[in-house]
Amino acid sequence: MSAPAKLQEPELARRHRIGKVFEWLCCGSTWFGLVVLAVLLVSVLWQALTWPAPKVKPGASGPTVAKAEDSAIPLSKQFFTNYDSRHPRRAGILAPIWGSLWLIGLVALLSVPIGVGSAIYLEEYANEGHFKRLIQINLSNLAGVPSVVYGILGLTAFVRMFGLFGKGGKTLVLNLGFTTLDVPLPFERSLIAGALTLALLVLPTVIVAAQEALRAVPSSIRIASYALGATQWQTIRHQVLPAAMPGIMTGVILALSRAMGEAAPLMMIGALTFIAYCPGEITNVGDIFRNPHGLVDAPFDKFTALPLQVYNWINRPQADYQHVAAAGIVVLLTILLLMNTAAIVIRHKFQKSTRW
Amino acid sequence: MSLANVASPLTPPKVGLRLQKQFSWVRAREAGVRAVLVSCASLSLITTLAIVYMFFTEAVYAVAPGSTAFFQDVSLWDFLTDTEWSPQFADKHFGILPLLCGTFVIAGIGSLIGLPIGLAAAIYLSEYAKPRFRRAMKPVLEVLAGIPSVVYGYFALVFVTPYVLRPIFQSLLHIDVDIFNAMSAGVVLGVMIIPTVCSLSEDALRAVPRGLREAGYALGSTKYDVSLKVVVPAALSGIVASFLLAISRAIGETMAVSIAAGQMPRLSLNPFRSMETMTAYIVNISLGDTPAGTIEYKSLYAVGFTLFLITLGMNVLAQRVMKRFREVYE
Missing domain, CATH: 1.10.3720.10 (MetI-like)
Structure with a gap:
């Protein structure tokens, strides 16, 4: 019975394709929130656990010495x-x-x-x-x-x-x-x-x-x-x-x-x-x-x-x-x-x- | 005709035994509790009255003797048409247009990103997703809604501008991107309004009765046709209301935009430059030690009043749309 359906509706495959694309778009939008949340949390955590690399200036007298009371990571x-x-x-x-x-x-x-x-x-x-x-x-x-x-x-x-x-x-x-x-x-x-x-x-x-x-x-x-x-x-x-x-x-x-x-x-x-x-x-x-x-x-x-x-x-x-x-x-x-x-x-x- | 003439079991008899409410501590307590509760409920009315009174006396017409309100010093015409906002300079200009421009450019970018994504997510959750997926996704959206706006501002400044906008626009397209720019503020604003749009629109979509969908399928529609041409139009009032509420929230958002977009009142449409919104101006003026009574201080109330009226208007409109165009199904 699938052959007559095809005859009656030559557009059907195209419509299903559109439908599929739409579904993927909507699904992607739903995941978008989760992805942004993940990126946000990871980038914040990463920043919280490391200090930025010290900039070495030409002509500076060596890297500044870390003092004892300085913390090793920001979130210490x-x-x-x-x-x-x-x-x-x-x-x-x-x-x-x-x-x-x-x-x-x-x-x-x-x-x-x-x-x-x-x-x-x-x-x-x-x-x-x-x-x-x-x-x-x-x-x-x-x-x-x-x-x-x-x-x-x-x-x-x-x-x-x-x-x-x-x-x-x-x-x-x-x-x-x-x-x-x-x-x-x-x-x-x-x-x-x-x-x-x-x-x-x-x-x-x-x-x-x-x-x-x-x-x-x-x-x-x-x-x-x-x-x-x-x-x-x-x-x-x-x-x-x-x-x-x-x-x-x-x-x-x-x-x-x-x-x-x-x-x-x-x-x-x-x-x-x-x-x-x-x-x-x-x-x-x-x-x-x-x-x-x-x-x-x-x-x-x-x-x-x-x-x-x-x-x-x-x-x-x-x-x-x-x-x-x-x-x-x-x-x-x-x-x-x-x-x-x-x-x-x-x-x-x-x-x-x-x-x- | 007086009520006493009507024989009714409710009215006390005129002669003979007169029924009286006897005083009892239980009754007194009931009345007391009721009075306390009424005053609790009235507090929200008092809040509104206080907001209106405050804006009126500081911005429109001063009641205290010897002081003037903002619009008694600056004409409303200048406020609305002057294209410069420079209250802290020697040559003071009080034109709200640059602040309005910043507000609407940033809220516009946010809406362009947040509204379609929020609606698509709502359609997916209501029409396509399996119940288990929806149950798993809802808390994620709640968490997204619960993140403080300071955090979004930080994210815009530290991640969106250097790792998303600059590689795309500066390296590839050779457009200068300031470190503080309207675009990054708009992008995070878009993310911030997704949960609002999504959860309100989803409620509206799910309220559309099943029969309508089945009728669509019976006519040979695909799922795409049913979702987009039957369900969405049927839920349109709820969707529009959710859009309006989200935009109003975007306009009133403060910390994210004041961190990410900077403090440069500018009348332009270039989203890669620094801009100042109304909300950002309000917090920035409060950071400096501006003494009460100066014109800079009073400008705070004028801008706040404008912001209040705009967001109030959008909220009232959203409620109207909800009520007026709601399709009621049995």
Whole structure:
């Protein structure tokens, strides 16, 4: 029966050929992303593990002697324990690591309760009406606002506080019982200003993710809870939220990993990049117990963060710093990869165990 | 007619026993929780209002006494038509055109690369790929989307320009390629928007019902015909929306372009020279210690406002397209 088909459709072979070419094109496009990712990772890793070959200048008095404190490769053990340095081979990443950790912690503290609260209101309380529609439209528009605009907002609202406190600013002294807390107003270029800015940036993402997780909880759970006499908040607190938790956690971790990689808003609020101390002078976990006052002071210290430090190194003229930047990128990508893996693991684990 | 006259089981009886809500701590807590949640949800509205207020007072009309906003010092006409952008020079010019030009050249190169590749990948994943391949490929795209833009900027500067652009354009075609150039920024921008285009378009393609494809095959179409002439047109609204969102993201992208494209505001279409985008200008002005209240400082808000309006416009357009031209299938 194949012969008549050929007679009816002399073009068929050509059409199949076109189809095949198209399929290969599409397949190639799909692989393109993977290939670029591989090239990117390999080139960054290669740069992070080697120093550039020294340029031998004619007439120079021999190669410069390597000093004992210089590291053998950019991504060495020293790299994690040193502060930034004017000598590329002694530059380290201690301050930006602690800065980024503080930042992520504060962003999580600020954005998770507010984001989940908004999602609960929108999904569980709000009626289908103008207010809910307004907030939904507003959220989808906020999600599309470029991060640098959030940076401008942070600069105006948190660093300068719209100029409300005059030229010199004020200091608010809070008594916490065991210690006093000096809050500079406006916040200037402190960790808390950066954290507030990033919290606003990730809030739409967190809200949308939490909404999806809440929507996935079947309404029979809620109705069963009401039937047993629980109030609305008791139902949410004890039934809906625990059921939606894995979904919320996944969304939150992904949103935080985005905040971790953002540099533009932090540059806008003027986070310094040459910093030789950690927020609250906490340089390892033990310091938290030795110097608990540092925990309270840290949010109002100046800071730097991983992506900022990387940007700063990229912009320096010496070739060695490009390799230091690569080492910083490896650290940053490793942390992001760990966060993403955690999100995927949580998603998988609970997908299997939850059964309605 | 007042409501009280209507006999309804919902209205309390007028005489006799009057039912009243009794105060209880449980009820008080319910109301309290609700109030807290409403204020959480309102915060996103406050954010938007703060952004609008900030741009308005710093760029359009100053409220604080004794200060002026950007457009009270520089006329809107000069801002839109002057072909020079030199706020830091003695002879100050505030023409947004060079920055707009840089932004659109770079976003255009990115779109030329990212949109077709993203769409083709979406077609492959939705129409051709086996489920296992798709499940393996999706996380790769997620990782690609999760890489910080600083890293892409580094990649453009350290890899794309010296190892891709210079061998092709400088050695073979004898076109000078600056170390900072719009092309490398555009290329990495294209890679950055692939995941956005791919995942949104794929959702749209997969929403097209199977019946349409089968009808196509029944009429003797090949897989190519079905994919390109049936499924893609049926999902066109979603695809266009994904394109618009991707372009808006490309316009708002900051770190990659400010690292790779340099800081030279230039009104030209040569992609091998250094250019400055609106976003790059905004971060660069914030790097220097520009005191608040100067005209350079206020120019930040004017450029930011322009950027905000452009991206907002594109996002609203994308939502409109989604809503208006969506084909609804049962």
